[in-house]
Amino acid sequence: MTAERRPDAPAARTARRPRTLKARLNVWVRWLHTYISMFSLLLILFFSATGVTLNHPDWTFGGVEKQQQFSGNLPANWNAGGKADALTIAEFLRAKHGLHGMASDFQYQAGAGGLSFRAPGYSADVQFDKSGKYSVNVDAQGALAVANDFHKGRDSGTAWSWVIDVSGVFLVIVALTGLGIMLFLRKVRTASLVSIVLGGLVMGYLMWRAM
Incomplete structure (x- = not known):
């Protein structure tokens, strides 16, 4: 009596379905958003903080001229x-x-x-x-004035001027990829778009009032 042969693995395995264009785009947008955000994190923090201090020129935080x-x-x-x-x-x-x-x-x-x-x-x-x-x-002047001048690119040279330009590009990419991620999330897509519209209307109204 011959030993019963163990069945081999199925010859035809179920092929993995290729990702759709939408799925690949979702992955790419998330990757770009994550790593551009991390790479430019300190720049974003710097320009955000000095944007506030520029709006309050009387602040010195103890800096001495x-x-x-x-x-x-x-x-x-x-x-x-x-x-x-x-x-x-x-x-x-x-x-x-x-x-x-x-x-x-x-x-x-x-x-x-x-x-x-x-x-x-x-x-x-x-x-x-x-x-x-x-x-x-x-x-x-004090350290705060130095930081404010770097924010404005005043007397900071060509290399820092490029840093300002690149930082602006990074901020645009971070914002647009963040929007893209929200568009892929069905549960929050509508609320996100409504928030963007409301935020734009508030900004436009405040700009109109300031003119």
């Missing part, structure tokens, strides 16, 4: 060839007094000149004459 004045004489080669050298003057003042930021607004006419250093929450204005004597007025 520091003003300083310096004076002295420019190096002998500041006007080599009878022409004021902006780079030589700027680098000398940076090394001498620790000035920082972008040097701009350089001018020299009729024996008098000046230039400015600008950075977020910081300014230094320099005046000098043909004898080489100079004076510097420095205004260094």
Whole structure:
């Protein structure tokens, strides 16, 4: 008597049904919303918080504005060839007094000149004459003013300007993908759309009142 053979696994297994376009789109929207939100979380928090502080310029949170004045004489080669050298003057003042930021607004006419250093929450204005004597007025504001200037992109350079632009794009993506997720949820879809419409009407009304 031969041993009974165990039946093999079914030759034809039920094939997994491919995901519909709607299902794949749902997964993609959720993935994009999640990881863009996490990647830009600190940027979103920064621009949200400084948006509030910008609306209240009297808030300082204990930050202290520091003003300083310096004076002295420019190096002998500041006007080599009878022409004021902006780079030589700027680098000398940076090394001498620790000035920082972008040097701009350089001018020299009729024996008098000046230039400015600008950075977020910081300014230094320099005046000098043909004898080489100079004076510097420095205004260094508190940390909150620095953060507010970064929010506005004031005197923060090209790289930070790109950060602001990219942050705006991220916020748009986060908002639109969040909307997309809500549209896939039948139970809250109608309530979500009604909330968006009501929010838009309130915002429009407040803008109209402010004009």
